[in-house]
Amino acid sequence: xxxxxxxxxxxxxxxxxxxxxxxxxxxxxxxxxxxxxxxxxxxxxxxxxxxxxxxxxxxxxxxxxxxxxxxxxxxxxxxxxxxxxxxxxxxxxxxxxxxxxxxxxxxxxxxxxxxxxxxxxxxxxxxxxxxxxxxxxxxxxxxxxxxxxxxxxxxxxxxxxxxxxxxxxxxxxxxxxxxxxxxxxxxxxxxxxxxxxxxxxxxxxxxxxxxxxxxxxxxxxxxxxxxxxxxxxxxxxxxxxxxxxxxxxxxxxxxxxxxxxxxxxxxxxxxxxxxxxxxxxxxxxxxxxxxxxxxxxxxxxxxxxxxxxxxxxxxxxxxxxxxxxxxxxxxxxxxxxxxxxxxxxxxxxxxxxxxxxxxxxxxxxxxxxxxxxxxxxxx
Amino acid sequence: xxxxxxxxxxxxxxxxxxxxxxxxxxxxxxxxxxxxxxxxxxxxxxxxxxxxxxxxxxxxxxxxxxxxxxxxxxxxxxxxxxxxxxxxxxxxxxxxxxxxxxxxxxxxxxxxxxxxxxxxxxxxxxxxxxxxxxxxxxxxxxxxxxxxxxxxxxxxxxxxxxxxxxxxxxxxxxxxxxxxxxxxxxxxxxxxxxxxxxxxxxxxxxxxxxxxxxxxxxxxxxxxxxxxxxxxxxxxxxxxxxxxxxxxxxxxxxxxxxxxxxxxxxxxxxxxxxxxxxxxxxxxxxxxxxxxxxxxxxxxxxxxxxxxxxxxxxxxxxxxxxxxxxxxxxxxxxxxxxxxxxxxxxxxxxxxxxxxxxxxxxxxxxxxxxxxxxxxxxx
Numbered sequence: 001x002x003x004x005x006x007x008x009x010x011x012x013x014x015x016x017x018x019x020x021x022x023x024x025x026x027x028x029x030x031x032x033x034x035x036x037x038x039x040x041x042x043x044x045x046x047x048x049x050x051x052x053x054x055x056x057x058x059x060x061x062x063x064x065x066x067x068x069x070x071x072x073x074x075x076x077x078x079x080x081x082x083x084x085x086x087x088x089x090x091x092x093x094x095x096x097x098x099x100x101x102x103x104x105x106x107x108x109x110x111x112x113x114x115x116x117x118x119x120x121x122x123x124x125x126x127x128x129x130x131x132x133x134x135x136x137x138x139x140x141x142x143x144x145x146x147x148x149x150x151x152x153x154x155x156x157x158x159x160x161x162x163x164x165x166x167x168x169x170x171x172x173x174x175x176x177x178x179x180x181x182x183x184x185x186x187x188x189x190x191x192x193x194x195x196x197x198x199x200x201x202x203x204x205x206x207x208x209x210x211x212x213x214x215x216x217x218x219x220x221x222x223x224x225x226x227x228x229x230x231x232x233x234x235x236x237x238x239x240x241x242x243x244x245x246x247x248x249x250x251x252x253x254x255x256x257x258x259x260x261x262x263x264x265x266x267x268x269x270x271x272x273x274x275x276x277x278x279x280x281x282x283x284x285x286x287x288x289x290x291x292x293x294x295x296x297x298x299x300x301x302x303x304x305x306x307x308x309x310x311x312x313x314x315x316x317x318x319x320x321x322x323x324x325x326x327x328x329x330x331x332x333x334x335x336x337x338x339x340x341x342x343x344x345x346x347x348x349x350x351x352x353x354x355x356x357x358x359x360x361x362x363x364x365x366x367x368x369x370x371x372x373x374x375x376x377x378x379x
Numbered sequence: 380x381x382x383x384x385x386x387x388x389x390x391x392x393x394x395x396x397x398x399x400x401x402x403x404x405x406x407x408x409x410x411x412x413x414x415x416x417x418x419x420x421x422x423x424x425x426x427x428x429x430x431x432x433x434x435x436x437x438x439x440x441x442x443x444x445x446x447x448x449x450x451x452x453x454x455x456x457x458x459x460x461x462x463x464x465x466x467x468x469x470x471x472x473x474x475x476x477x478x479x480x481x482x483x484x485x486x487x488x489x490x491x492x493x494x495x496x497x498x499x500x501x502x503x504x505x506x507x508x509x510x511x512x513x514x515x516x517x518x519x520x521x522x523x524x525x526x527x528x529x530x531x532x533x534x535x536x537x538x539x540x541x542x543x544x545x546x547x548x549x550x551x552x553x554x555x556x557x558x559x560x561x562x563x564x565x566x567x568x569x570x571x572x573x574x575x576x577x578x579x580x581x582x583x584x585x586x587x588x589x590x591x592x593x594x595x596x597x598x599x600x601x602x603x604x605x606x607x608x609x610x611x612x613x614x615x616x617x618x619x620x621x622x623x624x625x626x627x628x629x630x631x632x633x634x635x636x637x638x639x640x641x642x643x644x645x646x647x648x649x650x651x652x653x654x655x656x657x658x659x660x661x662x663x664x665x666x667x668x669x670x671x672x673x674x675x676x677x678x679x680x681x682x683x684x685x686x687x688x689x690x691x692x693x694x695x696x697x698x699x700x701x702x703x704x705x706x707x708x709x710x711x712x713x714x715x716x717x718x719x720x721x722x723x724x725x726x727x728x729x730x731x732x733x734x735x736x737x738x739x740x741x742x743x744x745x746x747x748x749x750x751x752x753x754x755x756x757x758x
Binding site for chain 1: 386401402435480481486487531532533534536541658659661663664679680698700702717730734756758
């Protein structure tokens with residue numbers, strides 16, 4: 001409940017607070033947001049699979065608590081900084097989904113484990129296993145997942161043989177505990193063609209199952225197989241190989257994922273809940289207006305940013321520098337007046353959230369809460 | 380002197396601190412950085428023009444103080460949040476270069492003026508002038524520049540007649556003081572063709588001069604004509620119409636501006652001083668390595684990110700998600716080992732800086748200081 005703009009706090013409870021917050025600001029439509037959390041939780045319950053939602057999308061302890069209250073095991077974290085921030089907020093069931101490799105990171109992980117935080121790590125390298133084992137504090141055991149490369153060629157090992165070598169190395173250390181496998185297909189999350197996405201998930205899952213089965217034959221328990229994301233969660237659950245899923249963006253459902261999921265008839269019904277509130281700051285040029293949201297207010301790697309509120313239908317957005325954007329009006333439209341509040345639909349939620357310190361939560365037009373983005377910028 | 384990673388502070392003074400800071404991190408090569416500040420200051424002195432460098436690039440009070448110590452008038456700010464942060468740090472000579480339009484922003488500006496901060500504003504609308512005048516605290520006068528649209532169609536008025544209307548409105552209010560004109564050609568800053576850029580600056584400057592002269596004929600003093608940026612500063616100074624320039628990126632000289640300025644034979648000699656330090660976190664795939672710097676560590680609107688240190692010559696960078704990048708190695712190159720420190724050259728410094736809380740300042744390999752990015756995320 002902190003904001004970088006103290007004047008926003010005076011708007012809590014105001015029935016027109018949504019259109020008075022300092023711009024640019026992140027707006028969370030709580031009704032939609034809560035429905036998204038409930039829908040994914042219900043889906044997972046029905047599918048008999050656990051959720052460890054990815055905190056990289058929201059970086060916000062208030063959201064983590066709501067996901068856990070709805071049944072989630074904890075939080076997946078992309079960075080050690082996220083895990084540190086969530087542990088400090090009293091949140092457990094943390095899994096850092098990327099290898100923490102440098103001496104600096106391993107020392108911090110050891111300190112986090114030493115503090116009693118409930119955190120797991122991943123590995124894809126035998127030397128890394130040795131470094132983790134050497135660093136852990138006496139009397140603590142770090143649970144480790146062996147990370148599989150399932151096609152993104154980003155992290156992980158690609159073969160059962162390599163996974164077995166790492167599982168044995170982990171199991172051989174009294175400081176570590178082999179807890180299972182991670183298999184994340186980031187390259188499939190945004191694949192627009194549903195049939196191609198489904199086929200790729202099936203093929204990948206068969207490969208993961210074969211590695212899991214090999215480990216079981218070699219005497220390992222494999223209690224966790226973690227993976228999946230918002231774009232594949234429904235397909236991942238159907239494979240039967242995962243024990244838990246890591247979707248993150250589903251809480252906000254940005255324009256990119258909304259387009260991806262539109263083709264999936266079996267999808268969990270999600271609705272966009274995250275908007276960038278901004279204002280018209282100049283309107284002297286016919287056919288356009290300038291707003292106070294540019295490269296520092298919106299991620300710019302996704303699809304075109306949609307104008308959700310405040311401008312005539314057919315208005316489009318384009319970047320106009322670090323701090324500005326253009327609203328390009330349709331022919332013969334009346335330009336919005338100076339100061340008019342505009343809301344943009346986030347095209348890629350994760351890097352957009354990372355630009356802000358707070359989420360402004362609304363119900364209808366009322367500002368009902370301000371949540372700190374605890375791990376903003378925490379690499 | 381704060382860092383989000385407390386362990387970095389223990390590295391201050393360490394001769395290998397540059398390669399031990401928590402990754403990803405922003406590295407400032409102080410020798411180059413100081414040479415950039417000195418070169419621009421010397422250029423401005425020789426040209427008989429003042430500098431009000433743009434803080435949007437660095438958002439850092441420690442850098443503002445160094446620019447002012449080298450002769451700068453103060454700081455240009457893109458946002459009210461930047462001006463608030465710099466005023467709180469005791470920095471004067473502030474000019475907010477974008478119109479502050481909403482009731483919320485005008486109230487905050489009035490509070491800032493009331494606190495005694497040395498801050499100027501811009502306007503491009505008569506209703507806005509009236510709103511500013513009505514909001515200013517008793518006993519204070521806000522200096523206002525009339526903002527000119529010199530081709531970017533972002534903010535400003537386009538004609539002498541419109542500028543005159545606004546100058547009269549400002550001058551008519553006892554709460555406001557007409558202080559001159561702002562003319563910023565953002566659309567010319569990155570124009571790669573030097574001759575085209577030079578011609579456009581000459582043409583634009585003639586237009587600005589004609590507006591200034593019209594105001595003078597109507598009895599206005601025009602003490603300030605502010606504009607220019609890193610891409611056009613040398614050309615702007617030669618026009619004789621500006622009293623002060625607003626370059627920002629020159630302190631870091633990102634890859635984009637380095638390419639733009641390479642064609643200008645008369646350029647101030649600047650060198651890239653800002654790097655993103657990161658580390659290899661996975662190296663299981665032949666021909667590539669994965670590093671811990673992705674969309675949340677680097678702006679991604681500029682040219683391709685260059686690999687500056689730590690990898691074989693010919694290595695290229697590509698994004699691999701929010702928190703990761705791929706190093707694509709040249710044929711037959713030896714892959715960097717797990718944990719190897721890599722430095723990337725920032726392709727667009729302004730939005731990259733805005734992703735971090737601190738600048739790690741080095742001389743050679745020694746970490747000598749950590750500067751807070753005071754206005755990070757301050758919209």
